[in-house]
Amino acid sequence: MNTARFSESVTGTIVDGVLIVTIENPPVSALSFHVRAGLMAALGRAASDEVSAVVLTAIGRTFIGGADIKEFGKPAIEPTLPDVIKAIESFAKPVVAAVGGAALGGGCEIALACHCRIASKAASFGLPEVKLGIVPGAGGTQRLPRLIGTVAAIDLIGTGRVVTSDEALTLGLIDAIADDLAEGALDAARHLVDQPLRRTGALSVPHSQAEADAAAAKKVLSRSRGQIAPAEAVRLVRAASMARLEDGLADERATFLRLRDSHEAAALRHVFFAERQASKVDRLEGVTPRKVESVGIVGTGLMGAGIAVSALNAGYRVIGIEQTDEAAARGHDRIAGLLDKSVQSGRLTDHARSEALSRFEAASDAGRLAQADLVIEAVFDDLTVKTELFRKLDRVVRPDAILATNTSYLNPNEIASATARPERIVGLHFFSPANIMRLTEVVDCAATAPDVLASAIAFVRKLGKLPVVCGVTEGFIGNRIYSAYRREAEFMVEDGAAPDEVDAALEAWGFPMGIFAVNDMAGLEIAWARRKRQSATRDPEARYVEIADRLCEAGRFGRKTGRGWYDYSDGERRSDPQVTALIEAVRAAKGIVPRRFSADEIVARLLAAMANEGKALLAEGIAARASDIDLVMINGYGFPAHKGGPMFHAGDI
Structure with a gap:
């Protein structure tokens, strides 16, 4: 098979008359100019008699991760994303989206414009633009309600929520889930040849009760706390059932451009980039984290139980240590109860809950910590108590094990100095409840070894949390x-x-x-x-x-x-x-x-x-960057993200 190159990131191969167009633009297949240009060139090639249909897919864990945020604020380069989407939707031959990973923002809008959407089990879909202070700008607010109805579209677009392929199928956002994505998409493309094409923009918005629309809108707006983008997203979605597609698209695009230049969007872009800078430490360049598979937690009260649940959900083996067998049993019940709540809320399946609990043990014998790669103390915040505990741990754990203190205010350098190996001590300040809160301050102590710090950062990331590195001061950042x-x-x-x-x-x-x-x-x-x-x-x-x-x-x-x-x-x-x-x-x-x-x-x-x-x-x-301070206050103390954090708001960024 001959492969044609349409741009630096888009190639195509013809298989049995179907042009398979592949995007490869790591790390997230962003819709950069060369991707847009390549897609337009691919459609030009597909117009030939040799091609009967098109399958659009991508390499990597992301189908298309949305707009290239680095292009925000710069003059638009043609073809724009709306140009590409209009060309796909109006194309005379079937265009099938084969979605094997995340289809977010503009990626989801491209999928919506295709005549059929086939997904793998691992695929996900979302229009999270409101999280950047904007609304979808290439038809998302107008096409999504035509597929899934106004109520569901208000929820997805107004909150920026991402849905799995199973939920997308239930909603009607996609047409099928295929075990073999390539074959499933090819079969769908062949089936659509010479058939009337279902163009999303030509569909009518399914009827819904006005009360249901109003309730969905109220739910979104009650959570937005004065943000502009969610309110505008709700307005545009509700307008889709009353306006012609062309008018709705024009309104959406004008709203997108206006919000893109707003202070709210600038603040949220600041937060977006700040998260990608957080935890970067110059002295860790080239440092390899240690392997951590087993985690010990001393203290299974509210904080310790939350840390344990986070570690279990991330796939670690966890050993919880208490002073007595009775306290250990209570700790086991507490952790099982938190897992049960995750099942009840839909965050965890019954199978995942059972599998997580099978990797947990609670004991009163501190000697069980000898097998742990990382031990975290979560005991009463008293210097004498913690210092004595670390002296004891020194005698129990392996010489290569990492010891972390979860203190909120105490000086971890003093705790470390009381141990035989202060270089393996690091601070991990979790926020309560630790199984819910995303922020963790990673405290770089005076003697902390580079690979210990790197290991702590990697551990926090694997928990799905946001690590922010800081130095030692009372209360940290x-x-x-x-x-x-x-x-x-x-x-x-x-x-x-x-x-x-x-x-x-x-x-x-x-x-x-x-x-x-x-x-x-x-x-x-x-x-x-x-x-x-x-x-x-x-x-x-x-x-x-x-x-x-x-x-x-x-x-x-x-x-x-x-x-x-x-x-x-x-x-x-x-x-x-x-x-x-x-x-x-x-x-x-x-x-x-x-x-x-x-x-x-x-x-x-x-x-x-x-x-x-x-x-x-x-x-x-103590803090490496002003943006790190903003992240701590947003994720740990409720500072509104759409205001950018105290340093951004003060103009210190």
Whole structure:
């Protein structure tokens, strides 16, 4: 068979009259100019009498991964993606998409334009443009509802959710799943020759109840927290049933171009690229991570159980260690319960749950850790407790095993210095609940060996989490900035703002929860214990707000006790007159005359506090990049991603 080259990334081979067009543009088959040009050239070749049909496929785990984001903001080079899609949909001969991997964004739009879509079991489909602050720009909002209906299209496009081939088949997005993708696509192409072609753009949008459309839209918009792109996506999808295709495409394209140049899109592109830079460390260039297959976890409470579930879901063998057999049994039940919840939510199958649990054991004998490649401690955050534990682990684990501390605030250098091999100590600060939260701060200690750090990063990535490398300081990146954020919020409360006014301003700006509501959810006693530890070394001249301490002294530890900054006695979050009286008493004792704060001033002061602490972390070398700080605050503390993070918002990127 002769292979024709249509561009540097697109080739074609004729098999029994069917032109098989193959894209090879690693790593994700992005729709770069040469891909678009190659596809147009391939259609030109397919117009000859020698060709009866076309199969479009790609090499690699991605069918087409969407637009080339490096071309954003640059003048469009013809052919544009809408040009290519129009040419495919209007082509006189059958065009079959053979989707063997991810068809995302523009890749999904190309598949929608084909006359038939055959997928492998491993394929997936999605239009995730809203996650970059834009909407599909080549027909996705107009063609997808014509295939799967308005309600399902609002869900997929409005959230950017990616679906498996099974769900895509159920929805009607694809026509079949083939065990042998190449043969299945060829058979479909041959079958369509001389048959009327089903052009997606010519279909009518299936009828749906207005109430169902409105409910789907409300669900998407309630989660968007003021973002523009999801609202525009919903509008365009709903308009598809009322407008001609040409008018809908023109509206979609104009909306796409307008949003592409917005601050929201710029912020989300910043986050996109920041994630690809995170965890890059100059001294690790050329360093090979150690092999990690078995993971030990000391402590199977809430944090340890979450870490264990993450490791089990990633395919590791896990050994959970507790002090007694009874505690080990409770730890086993806790981890099994978390896996059960994953099954109930649809994140895990029954088979996967059973297989994961078969790789887990809980024991009270620390000697079982001798087989572990990596041991993570998840015990009470006390320096003496952790130091003694690491001395014990030194005597139990293999000399080549890695030891990781999950401390939130303590100095891991002090823990490492108490061991015989400080070079194998690294910090892995997981965020709670660890089986859900994506962020992990990987703490590069003073003596951490390069391959140990590289191994820790690789481990976190395999868990499906986002590793951000940082140096040693109290609270690392996230908690140190959060402390400055909380301190500034408490200053304003002491000066006259009410806790609910501060929270309302933050939530209106885009945070999912205000800082005082977050404190109540996390529990006030942890920060209180830290403040008591620091009291002996605190600068007596520095301003200190005692309100949170008074709440704790009164047994108000947050949601868990029914009262904290707010009253939760009836299950709802409500302002509490007792807290108001306590605040007023503290003000009066200090002679503070309360003043009013506008929402804008509240937000501006809190954002400035975060950014200023971030600048200090950069100056001290604790954070390598301003974008790393943004990722930590977005993924660990609820900073709205569409605002780009505190450093991006402050203009420090």
